[in-house]
Amino acid sequence: MIDKTVPDGAAAVADIPEGATILIGGFGRAGQPVELIDALIAHGAGGLTVVNNNAGNGDTGLAALLDRGLVRKIICSFPRQHDSWVFDRLYRAGEIELELVPQGNLAERIRAAGAGIGAFFTPTGVGTQLAEGKETRTIDGRDYVLEYPIRADFALISGLRADRWGNVVHRETARNFGPIMASAATTTIVQVYEVVPLGGIDPETVVTPGIFVDRVVAVGERAWLQGGAFVGGVDVEGRPHGDATAEVDQ
Numbered sequence: 287m288i289d290k291t292v293p294d295g296a297a298a299v300a301d302i303p304e305g306a307t308i309l310i311g312g313f314g315r316a317g318q319p320v321e322l323i324d325a326l327i328a329h330g331a332g333g334l335t336v337v338n339n340n341a342g343n344g345d346t347g348l349a350a351l352l353d354r355g356l357v358r359k360i361i362c363s364f365p366r367q368h369d370s371w372v373f374d375r376l377y378r379a380g381e382i383e384l385e386l387v388p389q390g391n392l393a394e395r396i397r398a399a400g401a402g403i404g405a406f407f408t409p410t411g412v413g414t415q416l417a418e419g420k421e422t423r424t425i426d427g428r429d430y431v432l433e434y435p436i437r438a439d440f441a442l443i444s445g446l447r448a449d450r451w452g453n454v455v456h457r458e459t460a461r462n463f464g465p466i467m468a469s470a471a472t473t474t475i476v477q478v479y480e481v482v483p484l485g486g487i488d489p490e491t492v493v494t495p496g497i498f499v500d501r502v503v504a505v506g507e508r509a510w511l512q513g514g515a516f517v518g519g520v521d522v523e524g525r526p527h528g529d530a531t532a533e534v535d536q
Contacts (some may be wrong), residue, residue, distance in 0.1 A: 288451060290356065291450050291501075292501050293503070294503060295477070295503055296328065296329070296485075298322060298325060298410060298503045300329065302326060304437075305335075307335040307437075308326075308336050309337045309436075309443075309467040310338045310442050310495075311338075311444055311462065311463045313339050313340070313459065315343055317444050317456070317460035317461065317462050319442045319443055319446075319477045322444075322477050323442065324350070326351060326357065326442070327350060332356045332487070333356075333446055334351075335346070335358060335361065337360075337362070338362050339463060340362055340364050340370070341366070341370055341384075341485060342372050342373055349373070351371050352373055352439050355381070356365065358383060358517065360373070360382060360385070361387060361392070361436065362385075362386070362393075363386070365377070365384060387452070388410045391411065394408065394434055395436040396436050397466045397469075398434075398435040399436055399469075399470035400466055401469070403435060404446060405421040406430055406432070406470060407423060407425065407430035407431065407433075409430050410431075412429045413429070413430070416431075420433070437473050438470060438472070440475065441467040441470065441473070441474040443464035443474065443494075444464065444476070444495045445476050445477070447478050447480050447481070447482055448478045448482070448496075449496070450480065450481060450502070452476070452494075452500070452501075454478065454494040455487055455491050455492060462468050464493075465493050465494045473501070474499050474500050475501045476494070476501070476502050477502075479505070479507060480504055487503055
């Protein structure tokens with residue numbers, strides 16, 4: 287019987303070693319697998335290379351992972367914003383390495399890894415510092431730069447629900463980098479609100495097929511998204527569950 291569920295976040299990340307490369311889903315806080323990140327912090331593996339669209343927000347989730355000194359290098363497209371003070375402090379102190387990648391290139395480099403593409407040419411970055419030292423080629427009169435896939439040992443992503451086979455449904459904008467990251471890692475770990483029985487997910491709504499998923503952990507409602515617990519189906523601001531904005535999407 288195929289059953290990819292694990293009891294908790296600690297069990298899900300227990301074999302992540304020192305120096306691992308980890309894809310972490312999310313676009314800012316939308317779709318960020320905070321509970322898996324917290325489990326990774328408690329696990330304590332360091333020297334990590336992390337791939338994410340951002341470099342953490344505030345003091346929680348990815349920012350907390352950075353703050354604990356467990357990340358050696360981050361590969362991202364948008365490292366600085368008004369609440370990225372943890373990354374900013376570490377970078378200015380020379381305590382973390384940054385590889386800056388334009389967002390489209392980041393997505394395509396991850397997708398290419400999952401699709402088995404060896405490398406690809408893109409016009410994005412041509413003539414800038416981001417292309418220094420990279421192969422360039424003129425194709426049909428336009429200059430392109432060669433980029434390589436980003437593969438990882440592990441991917442930590444967030445979904446709305448899954449079955450025990452690992453088929454995952456994502457909620458709205460929270461899908462962002464999750465599906466392509468799931469296919470680009472040796473081991474993919476997904477946290478979801480709930481695990482439903484086989485047949486409980488319409489196949490037409492599956493975004494991340496179970497073939498790309500190795501472990502699933504149910505974390506329940508994520509009250510931190512609204513800054514408080516859900517009571518009677520509404521959050522602390524009185525909004526019905528499910529009315530969250532894209533910024534705080536599940």
